[in-house]
Amino acid sequence: MMRPDVIELRKFYHSHLGGVVRRALVRKIRHLWPDISNFRLLGLGYATPYLFPFRSETERTIAFMPAEQGVIQWPHEGPGLVGLADEVSLPLGDSSVDRVLWVHGLENCRFTDATLHEIWRVLTSSGKLMVIVPGRRGVWARLEKTPFGYGYPYSDKQLKRILRQNHFTTSDVAGALYFPPSGARMNLRAARFVENLGERWWPGFSGVRIIEAEKQIFALSEGAKKERRFRPVIAPAARPIGAGRSMGRDASESD
Incomplete structure:
Protein backbone atom coordinates (compact mmCIF):
# COMPACT_ATOMS: atom_id res chain seq x y z
CA MET A 1 0.00 0.00 0.00
CA MET A 2 1.43 3.37 -1.04
CA ARG A 3 1.86 5.91 1.74
CA PRO A 4 3.32 9.44 1.84
CA ASP A 5 6.91 9.60 3.06
CA VAL A 6 8.10 11.77 5.90
CA ILE A 7 9.38 14.53 3.59
CA GLU A 8 5.95 14.89 1.92
CA LEU A 9 4.25 14.98 5.30
CA ARG A 10 6.65 17.57 6.65
CA LYS A 11 6.22 19.73 3.55
CA PHE A 12 2.43 19.61 3.84
CA TYR A 13 2.44 20.75 7.47
CA HIS A 14 4.80 23.60 6.61
CA SER A 15 2.28 24.89 4.05
CA HIS A 16 -0.51 27.36 4.79
CA LEU A 17 -3.11 24.63 4.20
CA GLY A 18 -1.29 22.27 6.54
CA GLY A 19 -1.25 24.91 9.25
CA VAL A 20 -5.02 25.40 9.00
CA VAL A 21 -5.53 21.63 9.09
CA ARG A 22 -3.34 21.32 12.17
CA ARG A 23 -5.23 24.00 14.07
CA ALA A 24 -8.62 22.53 13.12
CA LEU A 25 -7.67 19.05 14.31
CA VAL A 26 -5.98 20.28 17.48
CA ARG A 27 -9.29 21.94 18.42
CA LYS A 28 -11.04 18.59 17.97
CA ILE A 29 -8.41 16.69 19.96
CA ARG A 30 -8.63 19.26 22.75
CA HIS A 31 -12.42 18.92 22.82
CA LEU A 32 -12.19 15.14 23.24
CA TRP A 33 -9.19 15.27 25.59
CA PRO A 34 -9.69 18.52 27.55
CA ASP A 35 -7.32 17.50 30.33
CA ILE A 36 -4.40 15.11 29.93
CA SER A 37 -2.36 16.45 32.84
CA ASN A 38 0.35 14.04 34.02
CA PHE A 39 -0.58 11.46 31.36
CA ARG A 40 1.94 9.63 29.20
CA LEU A 41 1.10 10.43 25.57
CA LEU A 42 2.27 8.46 22.55
CA GLY A 43 1.91 9.63 18.94
CA LEU A 44 1.92 7.06 16.14
CA GLY A 45 2.12 7.47 12.37
CA TYR A 46 2.86 11.15 11.79
CA ALA A 47 1.35 12.69 14.90
CA THR A 48 4.01 15.25 15.83
CA PRO A 49 2.13 18.28 14.38
CA TYR A 50 -0.62 17.56 16.92
CA LEU A 51 1.51 16.73 19.95
CA PHE A 52 3.21 20.07 20.56
CA PRO A 53 0.25 21.82 22.29
CA PHE A 54 0.06 19.01 24.87
CA LEU A 90 6.63 -1.21 19.74
CA PRO A 91 9.69 -0.81 22.00
CA LEU A 92 7.58 -0.10 25.09
CA GLY A 93 6.58 -2.11 28.11
CA ASP A 94 3.09 -3.40 28.80
CA SER A 95 0.65 -0.78 30.15
CA SER A 96 3.21 2.00 29.76
CA VAL A 97 1.18 4.84 28.18
CA ASP A 98 -2.14 6.47 29.03
CA ARG A 99 -3.11 7.97 25.66
CA VAL A 100 -2.27 7.10 22.05
CA LEU A 101 -2.89 9.46 19.14
CA TRP A 102 -2.77 7.68 15.76
CA VAL A 103 -2.65 10.00 12.74
CA HIS A 104 -1.68 9.18 9.13
CA GLY A 105 -1.47 5.58 10.23
CA LEU A 106 -4.54 3.36 10.11
CA GLU A 107 -5.38 4.16 6.48
CA ASN A 108 -1.87 3.10 5.41
CA CYS A 109 -1.37 0.21 7.82
CA ARG A 110 -0.52 -3.18 6.29
CA PHE A 111 -1.01 -5.18 9.49
CA THR A 112 -3.98 -3.49 11.08
CA ASP A 113 -4.96 -6.16 13.59
CA ALA A 114 -1.38 -6.73 14.77
CA THR A 115 -0.82 -2.99 15.17
CA LEU A 116 -4.03 -2.52 17.15
CA HIS A 117 -3.08 -5.47 19.35
CA GLU A 118 0.24 -3.77 20.04
CA ILE A 119 -1.46 -0.46 20.86
CA TRP A 120 -3.76 -2.38 23.21
CA ARG A 121 -0.72 -3.92 24.91
CA VAL A 122 1.08 -0.66 25.67
CA LEU A 123 -2.03 1.16 26.94
CA THR A 124 -2.82 1.18 30.64
CA SER A 125 -6.01 -0.44 31.90
CA SER A 126 -7.83 2.88 31.59
CA GLY A 127 -5.92 3.94 28.48
CA LYS A 128 -7.53 5.51 25.43
CA LEU A 129 -6.73 5.57 21.73
CA MET A 130 -7.72 8.38 19.37
CA VAL A 131 -7.69 7.59 15.65
CA ILE A 132 -7.83 10.26 12.94
CA VAL A 133 -8.44 8.76 9.51
CA PRO A 134 -9.70 9.99 6.10
CA GLY A 135 -13.47 9.75 5.80
CA ARG A 136 -14.94 7.62 3.04
CA ARG A 137 -17.64 10.19 2.18
CA GLY A 138 -15.39 13.26 2.24
CA VAL A 139 -13.59 14.95 -0.66
CA TRP A 140 -10.18 14.93 1.04
CA ALA A 141 -9.79 11.17 0.50
CA ARG A 142 -10.32 11.59 -3.26
CA LEU A 143 -7.37 13.91 -3.93
CA GLU A 144 -3.71 12.98 -3.46
CA LYS A 145 -2.64 16.62 -3.06
CA THR A 146 -2.74 16.15 0.75
CA PRO A 147 -1.63 13.24 2.98
CA PHE A 148 -5.29 12.41 3.60
CA GLY A 149 -5.63 11.29 -0.03
CA TYR A 150 -3.49 8.18 0.49
CA GLY A 151 -4.44 4.77 1.75
CA TYR A 152 -7.84 3.35 2.63
CA PRO A 153 -10.54 5.77 3.85
CA TYR A 154 -13.00 4.58 6.46
CA SER A 155 -16.69 4.90 7.15
CA ASP A 156 -17.91 5.25 10.73
CA LYS A 157 -19.23 1.70 10.72
CA GLN A 158 -15.90 0.31 9.49
CA LEU A 159 -13.98 2.27 12.11
CA LYS A 160 -16.10 1.00 14.97
CA ARG A 161 -16.03 -2.58 13.72
CA ILE A 162 -12.26 -2.82 13.38
CA LEU A 163 -11.70 -1.32 16.82
CA ARG A 164 -14.26 -3.57 18.50
CA GLN A 165 -12.78 -6.61 16.81
CA ASN A 166 -9.46 -5.71 18.41
CA HIS A 167 -10.78 -5.31 21.96
CA PHE A 168 -11.57 -1.62 22.17
CA THR A 169 -14.84 -0.05 23.21
CA THR A 170 -15.75 2.88 20.99
CA SER A 171 -17.51 6.19 21.39
CA ASP A 172 -19.31 8.28 18.79
CA VAL A 173 -17.37 9.35 15.70
CA ALA A 174 -16.66 13.05 15.18
CA GLY A 175 -15.78 14.84 11.95
CA ALA A 176 -13.37 17.57 10.89
CA LEU A 177 -12.08 19.24 7.70
CA TYR A 178 -15.33 20.27 6.05
CA PHE A 179 -13.64 22.97 4.00
CA PRO A 180 -12.14 21.96 0.62
CA PRO A 181 -8.52 20.73 0.42
CA SER A 182 -7.33 23.90 -1.30
CA GLY A 183 -4.60 26.36 -0.38
CA ALA A 184 -6.50 29.29 -1.90
CA ARG A 185 -6.44 32.30 0.40
CA MET A 186 -10.21 32.73 0.43
CA ASN A 187 -10.70 29.06 1.31
CA LEU A 188 -8.26 29.23 4.21
CA ARG A 189 -9.80 32.44 5.56
CA ALA A 190 -13.26 30.87 5.54
CA ALA A 191 -12.11 27.51 6.94
CA ARG A 192 -13.23 28.11 10.54
CA PHE A 193 -16.64 29.34 9.39
CA VAL A 194 -17.09 26.34 7.05
CA GLU A 195 -16.02 23.98 9.85
CA ASN A 196 -18.81 25.31 12.06
CA LEU A 197 -21.35 24.98 9.25
CA GLY A 198 -20.23 21.46 8.43
CA GLU A 199 -20.51 20.24 12.00
CA ARG A 200 -24.09 21.50 12.13
CA TRP A 201 -25.51 20.78 8.66
CA TRP A 202 -23.54 17.95 7.03
CA PRO A 203 -21.66 16.11 9.82
CA GLY A 204 -21.17 12.91 7.84
CA PHE A 205 -19.26 14.52 4.97
CA SER A 206 -16.09 15.61 6.73
CA GLY A 207 -12.61 15.10 5.32
CA VAL A 208 -11.51 13.06 8.32
CA ARG A 209 -13.27 10.98 10.95
CA ILE A 210 -12.11 11.03 14.56
CA ILE A 211 -12.90 8.32 17.06
CA GLU A 212 -11.90 7.71 20.65
CA ALA A 213 -11.65 4.12 21.85
CA GLU A 214 -10.98 2.73 25.30
CA LYS A 215 -8.98 -0.38 26.07
CA GLN A 216 -11.18 -3.36 26.85
CA ILE A 217 -9.64 -5.63 29.46
CA PHE A 218 -9.31 -9.31 28.65
CA ALA A 219 -6.79 -12.10 29.22
CA LEU A 220 -4.05 -12.53 26.63
CA SER A 221 -3.59 -16.01 25.27
CA GLU A 222 -0.31 -17.84 25.83
CA GLY A 223 0.43 -17.59 22.11
CA ALA A 224 0.03 -13.82 22.16
CA LYS A 225 2.34 -13.53 25.15
CA LYS A 226 5.05 -15.52 23.42
CA GLU A 227 4.80 -13.43 20.26
CA ARG A 228 5.50 -10.28 22.29
CA ARG A 229 8.38 -11.59 24.40
CA PHE A 230 11.17 -9.68 22.67
CA ARG A 231 11.19 -5.96 21.90
CA PRO A 232 13.56 -4.23 19.48
CA VAL A 233 15.74 -1.30 20.47
CA ILE A 234 14.36 2.04 19.33
CA ALA A 235 16.23 3.71 16.49
CA PRO A 236 17.00 7.40 17.15
CA ALA A 237 15.53 9.94 14.76
CA ALA A 238 17.73 11.85 12.35
CA ARG A 239 17.13 14.84 10.16
CA PRO A 240 16.46 13.92 6.52
CA ILE A 241 19.21 14.78 4.07
CA GLY A 242 18.47 18.08 2.39
CA ALA A 243 15.85 19.16 4.91
CA GLY A 244 15.89 22.92 5.25
CA ARG A 245 15.55 25.05 8.33
CA SER A 246 12.19 25.55 10.00
CA MET A 247 9.78 27.92 8.25
CA GLY A 248 8.72 30.12 11.10
CA ARG A 249 7.66 29.39 14.64
CA ASP A 250 4.35 27.69 13.86
CA ALA A 251 5.97 25.35 11.35
CA SER A 252 8.83 24.42 13.64
CA GLU A 253 6.44 23.66 16.45
CA SER A 254 4.36 21.40 14.23
CA ASP A 255 7.14 19.06 13.05
Missing part, protein backbone atom coordinates in the same frame (compact mmCIF):
# COMPACT_ATOMS: atom_id res chain seq x y z
CA ARG A 55 3.75 18.59 25.73
CA SER A 56 3.67 21.04 28.63
CA GLU A 57 0.75 19.21 30.25
CA THR A 58 1.72 15.56 30.00
CA GLU A 59 4.12 13.64 32.17
CA ARG A 60 5.93 12.75 28.96
CA THR A 61 5.21 12.84 25.24
CA ILE A 62 6.93 10.66 22.66
CA ALA A 63 6.28 9.65 19.06
CA PHE A 64 7.05 6.66 16.86
CA MET A 65 7.05 6.70 13.05
CA PRO A 66 6.91 3.57 10.87
CA ALA A 67 9.91 2.43 8.84
CA GLU A 68 8.02 2.64 5.52
CA GLN A 69 7.40 6.34 6.15
CA GLY A 70 10.70 7.45 7.63
CA VAL A 71 11.42 9.67 10.59
CA ILE A 72 12.57 13.25 11.27
CA GLN A 73 13.85 15.04 14.34
CA TRP A 74 11.24 16.35 16.78
CA PRO A 75 11.21 18.73 18.51
CA HIS A 76 13.81 21.03 16.93
CA GLU A 77 15.13 22.14 20.30
CA GLY A 78 16.10 19.92 23.20
CA PRO A 79 16.31 16.13 23.40
CA GLY A 80 14.67 14.12 20.60
CA LEU A 81 11.31 12.60 21.46
CA VAL A 82 10.68 10.65 18.27
CA GLY A 83 12.06 7.41 16.89
CA LEU A 84 11.66 4.81 14.17
CA ALA A 85 9.71 1.73 15.24
CA ASP A 86 7.98 -1.36 13.90
CA GLU A 87 4.25 -0.77 14.26
CA VAL A 88 3.63 -4.39 15.24
CA SER A 89 6.40 -4.48 17.84
